[in-house]
Amino acid sequence: MSGLDEILTRVFGFADFRPGQREIVEAVAGGEDVLAIMPTGGGKSLCYQLPALEGTGTTLVISPLIALMRDQVRALRASGVAAGALTSGNTDEESDAVWRGLEDGSLRLLYMAPERLASGGMERVLRQSGIARIAVDEAHCVSQWGHDFRPDYLRIGELRRALGVPLAAFTATADEETRAEIVERLFGQDATPRQFLRGFDRPNIHLAFAAKDGPRRQILDFAAARRGQPGIVYCGTRAKTEGLAQALGQAGHAACAYHGGMESDARRAVEERFAREDGLVVCATVAFGMGVDKPDIRWVAHADLPKSIEGYYQEIGRAGRDGAPADTLTLYGPDDIRLRRTQIDEGLAPPERKSADHGRLNALLGLAEALGCRRVQLLGYFGEAAEPCGNCDLCDRPPExxxxxxxxxxxxxxxxxxxxxxxxxxxxxxxxxxxxxxxxxxxxxxxxxxxxxxxxxxxxxxxxxxxxxxxxxxxxxxxxxxxxxxxxxxxxxxxxxxxxxxxxxAIARREGPVPRALVAEEDAPLLSALKAQRRALAEAQGVPAYVIFADRTLIEMAERRPRSLDEMARISGVGAVKLDRFGATFLKVVTGEAEEMHPARRKLAGRPQGALYDRLMEAQQRLARGVDGTDKPLSCASNTLSWIAERRPDSIEALARAPGLSAPKLDRFGRAFLDAVDEG
The missing domain is CATH 1.10.10.10 (Winged helix-like DNA-binding domain superfamily/Winged helix DNA-binding domain)
Structure with a gap:
């Protein structure tokens, strides 16, 4: 196991890198200049956090929003990493701790907003602090044509040259023109950073569009089907954010509005609530964008058409960052199209830029009015070939x-x-x-x-x-x-x-996408119990719930039901520090709930079939991880094991008739299940 792999497992609790991460991590750790374009939720932060822990010195992370920085710092500290942020929201004690860490060399990651680079003496302080590399998040903010342009990002290139250290830039939104501008402004005109353009597909996100037909009702219906799940509703105007938030509140949802016209303290309060509360819905303009680092957002809806296909892709990408299923819905109508066209035509951009903006809008409208798989069309825009996905509204119900x-x-x-x-x-x-x-x-x-x-x-x-x-x-x-x-x-x-x-x-197609369950029906009570335990710990520590464990980790616990701390350590997202802090607590929940959750097993108690059921469960747990513990686990429902224990099939053909025993599960467990039957 390499040093990077060891840190990945010990600190972050992951058995392996996500697709595309390893090469980027190795390039950053090797001191190369890097520009990485990765999908939102594709694991960008790990690509600079992990190298910061392998080498010496401090990694300076330039990030656009205070909420994002504070969330990442809390998550790193929960995993035992010395990280800090210098923000206007710091208490004196927090800032003093950061300065001490810089001075004694113990701080591994320092987060800072680009605006702080303008303060007098900051460059001198950083030069004296042993900065080993610079990481730039949301690097597209350096592009002066983007709606997320941040003037202080232009100072980063000067800082890099002054410190003489490598720089790694990351973003999810950058066409060819924007990538060229990032390279020029952050690395220099003659620079040739190593560029990584990773796959844009987020297969866990369900894509759906609908023509407006009573848009408030459509949003309320969509939210009602996902009651209790955190979500974002993007709106075209500030007034609409407030109106929809009020309507959602009246319908029984925990909901609030967020837009650029609010006082900064009010916006920060919404950000904090969204980070901490499990089921809050935020109705927002695109001001609620960069810096949303909550991994378990289960749905994103657009009450109005976004400005471009890049904006749409970035905004829906905030859902399902943990890899679990997430839903999207984008509403649009002729008034939206007129507004977006008019905004382009009446803007101050030169003709060639207006033409490009119309092209981006055309791509989004083409996606909205697509006749075939939306994912094929979306990925095609980004230069990727794809097969029909089976996870969009047009694959679910092909249009007439x-x-x-x-x-x-x-x-x-x-x-x-x-x-x-x-x-x-x-x-x-x-x-x-x-x-x-x-x-x-x-x-x-x-x-x-x-x-x-x-x-x-x-x-x-x-x-x-x-x-x-x-x-x-x-x-x-x-x-x-x-x-x-x-x-x-x-x-x-x-x-x-x-x-x-x-x-x-198309207007009359009112049925929205049906929300998908995160786990099988029989595992849902255990998942709820695990979430309740997570919520209690998070509230006691004053941190967002996902800082304890992400949804994906709890889902795996519910499905695999670890019986010991050794088995708990093999759950994705359970690093050494979190295992020590929380492992025993969650193990009690798993073992306690498991005893209550198997009526099929209780029905067999005191009968020979009960012992066979237990052998089948042991065989499944032995094989669910795969040989090296890195395979995505498969598991069978309790009614499947009960059926086998009752009927004792004597061949693969007979076993294949068991309810819920799909072909992959039959291939994985079939022979072991038959051996368990023979033992009896």
């Missing part, structure tokens, strides 16, 4: 489509015959033959297109126009108050050179 070529040509004709001067409502009145005062006053009831679409109702035409905007066939004209104008992409359809397929009545 229709040949919309004729309908789109009718709509385009109506736009052109009215000189591209009118919006969707007036155009639908023309197409459906509705002789409103506005239609008659302008003589539009005499147009050849008047009434040509009366075979379809208003709702159908609203869906057609929305999808035309989503496909960028038409755009709202900012100078004409949102009037639709045709784009070049529509010309082949209008001329009869190309056809188009659209989703039928």
């Amino acid at each position: 489509t229709f040949d919309a070529t004729e309908a789109v040509r009718m709509a385009l004709s109506a736009i052109l015959r009215t000189d591209e001067r009118f919006g969707t409502g007036h155009l639908i009145d023309i197409l459906t033959g509705n002789p409103t005062d506005k239609v008659r006053e302008r003589g539009h009831d005499d147009l050849p297109t008047f009434g040509v679409g009366r075979a379809h109702d208003k709702r159908h035409w609203q869906a057609v126009f929305r999808q035309m905007m989503g496909r960028d066939l038409v755009r709202p004209d900012a100078e004409r108050h949102g009037a639709l104008r045709m784009t070049h992409a529509a010309r082949p359809i209008l001329r009869g050179e190309a056809g188009i397929e659209l989703r039928r009545d």
Whole structure:
């Protein structure tokens, strides 16, 4: 076992690196300059935390938000790591402890906001403090075109040159243009840092979009199906965050609002609540973004369309960072599309930047109006090939489509015959033959297109126009108050050179994604008991619950049911320090709950089948970890073991009929289960 592997297991409690982490960790530990693009929740922080523990000196971490820094410091300290942060929220005692750690060389990680680099004498202090490397989180903040631009990030490059130490930059949001800007501003024009572009897929996140159809109700329904689970609702306006938070509160949820117009103390209070409370829902603008380090967010909903596909990807990526199942829902409508187009057109960016921004919005709208697997389309935008995922709304329920070529040509004709001067409502009145005062006053009831679409109702035409905007066939004209104008992409359809397929009545598809259980039904009571114990410890220590153990760790405890501290040590996320502090406490919960949880076993008590049930359980526990303890554990439900104990199958074919014994489980446990039956 290498030094890095030993630290990974001893301190962090992980048996192996996540895909893509090892190379980055080794490069950072080896003193290389690094730029790593990793998905949100892909384990970026470990890539600079672990190297900080292998070598000597202090790693300086530049991070954008106080809440993020404090959370990471608490989590590191809970694992026995000497870490500290210099923030405006520190008490005098906290700051004094950080300065002492820097002075005596015991501090391994020092977190600091970029704004602190502007304070007088900070560079001199850092030069004298044995800084070994600089790690930059959310490195895209150095890009002046990004909505997350932080001017003080521009000082980091100067600091690196002054200290003469390697730098590792990390972000989840960086297209090719932004990556080039990061390299230039943080590393220098002629620098060639080693770049890692890791897979963007987050297979545990369920992707879903829905056209707006009573959006408040849609959000309330989505939240109600996930009651008690922490979530974020992103909103386009400050007023909507407050309105939705109030509606959720009235519906019985613990909910609060968060936006940039709030006082800093009020925002900080929300951040603290979200970190500590298990089931809080935060309705927020994108101001609640960077720095959200809570690993067990179970769902993210967008009440309004995000600004770009990069923004969408980053925001949904805040769900399920622990690897457990998480859900998303993004609502959108024609008003969202008009707003986003207008924001781009009326902005101050140069034409080439506006064109790029329209392209990013087009990618997001294409994802919203996709006809096939959303994950295939999303990953394709980031340059990755994928197969249909089976974990998005379109894989769950493939949409019904229709040949919309004729309908789109009718709509385009109506736009052109009215000189591209009118919006969707007036155009639908023309197409459906509705002789409103506005239609008659302008003589539009005499147009050849008047009434040509009366075979379809208003709702159908609203869906057609929305999808035309989503496909960028038409755009709202900012100078004409949102009037639709045709784009070049529509010309082949209008001329009869190309056809188009659209989703039928997409607006009417009201069913939201069904929340998935974190564990099997029989393990749910134990998981609840483990969470209750975690909550009690967290409240007693004044730390967020996930600082004790992440959801993923408790899920594994509930599924594998360790019977000793040695077995507890093999649970992912249980490092040496946490095993010493919490292992015995959680072991009592596991063993105590396990006795109460197996009515199938109690039914067999005093009978020969009971002893066979126990042998089957022992065989399963022996094999669930795999040979080296690193495989993802498999386990069978108690009713599966009870069925085997009652029927005593004598062949693999007979065993395969056991309820819940899937092919992978049969392959893993089949022979051992038959041996246990033979022993009896």
